[in-house]
Amino acid sequence: MTTTTTSHHAATRELAVQPRRRPAAFSRRTRHGFTVLSFMAPALIGILAFLVYPLLSALYFSFTRFNLLTPPTWVGLRNYGAMLHDANLLKAVENTLWLVAIMVPAQVLFGLGAGMLVASVRRGTSFYRTVFYLPALVPPVAGALAFVYILKPGAGPVNRMLSAVGIDGPLWFNDPTWAKPSLTLLALWGIGNTMVIFLAALLDVPANLHEAAALDGATGWQRFRLVTLPTLSPVIAFSAITGVIAALQYFTQAAVAASAANGEANTGGGSVASAFGDPEGSTFTYPLWLYLKGFKYNKLGYASAMAIVLFVVAFTVVAIVIRRSRSLSGEQS
């Protein structure tokens, strides 16, 4: 396509040598450029103002002391140095890594499992798809509140049912060891988007491929590993990337669940931010600390250094996943 347009351009340029026509104010190529620009201008401004500028600006701020009221002063690498001795940061990194290492794989596996179940059921596919998708629509704030309620220690519905079968339920959001697993349950409940994407990919696997493999004597596991999995590899990579990115910016559910569960324990007032990380810092994620540092304590330079580290980690993960999935599927996506 590009070659044909360039040869076309060459032809018009040769024609332009002849003084037959009035020389156009703009060549065809320039006009095309203006057309493209008229389509892209808002988005290009958006890319400059909301991607390039803030990235460069955050990089600059990360080398300064900055509190929004006075102009930033250069401090070199001091913010990055301070990060090494920050106990709260360590806790936040630990919690966020827990989410990446446990919550994200659980989400991908559960989404894949639910997708496979819906794809293999002969009847009622669209019914099950709708039901499994429904929780994904729930606003994160509402979902977090709902889960704090149903996992309420004592008289909460889940613990009541557990005690009916003789199990003494944990304190869920009020227990430091159970708070993150509770958030994971909340995440698994909202698996709908992942499930729908897996389902679409699974329905794309040609049925005769499966039949042929089955008649060839392949066991269920072999069919899954040799037929299904290769076609799913780009989708798995996609959900891993979006899962990790979401885990790195995990904020709403952690903030709201901690505050709601904390209200249960204290019966007191207080803003959402004062309960960040409850109980005992077990839900204290990296974005929560970034928010507190930057916008409560006005250490915007330090917060920028945290943002830059987050950026480097996020895009390293994306690059690794893309490279791995390419080598697995052998095609470029």
Added chain:
Amino acid sequence: MTQLAPPRAHSHRRVPPPRSGYAARRRRRALLLFIAQHSVAIALCIMFLSPFVFIVLTSFMSSSQSLSSHYWPHSWHPGNYLAVFRKTDMPRYLWNTVLYAGLGTIFTIASSVPAAYALAKLRWPGRKVAFLAVICMMLLPPQITAVPLYSMWAYYGLTGTLWPLILPSLFGDAFSIFLLRQFMLTIPDEYLDTARVDGCGEWRTLFKVVWPMARPGIAATAMFQFFYAWNDYYGPFLYASENQANWTVSLGIASFRSLHAVAWNLVTAATVFAIVPVVVVFFFAQKAFVQGVTLTGVKG
């Protein structure tokens, strides 16, 4: 595939299965599989739906009963929903949310459709770089750009309002551009070429040919954008939490719990209140929605 086919025919001919027994066994196995699959699926359905049931039931309880250990309301109190309105500034939160979500969606579609068209259907140097920038922007956690953007909006005196969340959608939303581009890639170029031969400029081609064909995609994108704003918590929390007059529904119900202590019947009523509009819209536009989710997973 072709390599797998011949042995299949072969094995079939060589071992003729004992007729009736084989068929019966196959039928029994299919029935067992059917029962197993559906019992797992129904169990999952119950697990997925039970949180909805519990919070809806609790939202109709009296406040003392919502603390007790009963699943079913003794007496029904639809007044809880009115109480949510009386105890909070809910009408204002609703208006703010509709403003944020509505204006944001209109601006997003207006600025993202042309960009998606240029990325999907026009050829120009730098197209790949621009698309890569869109992908980066889509993947970028909002915390990374929060400090510079916050100080920028503070400079213009717009912190404490929702405008820092609405105005950027005038300049294209990365996810919407991506999704619209994926939709437009499925439109065959022949339609566009016909329009161009007929003398349509690119803008006319976009509005006369591409827009009508991409309408389901545009609808899905608009819905995603609307839901994103409706559900957004981090954005309003960052920019508007200091000023309660500009709170959204999400901000309102998140602090509802800490402001009104243990009134779980009211908290669940507020929760149901935030969920219902989204679910209603979903049921009316389910097809476009699922198609949209599916396309996000198709890498281009």
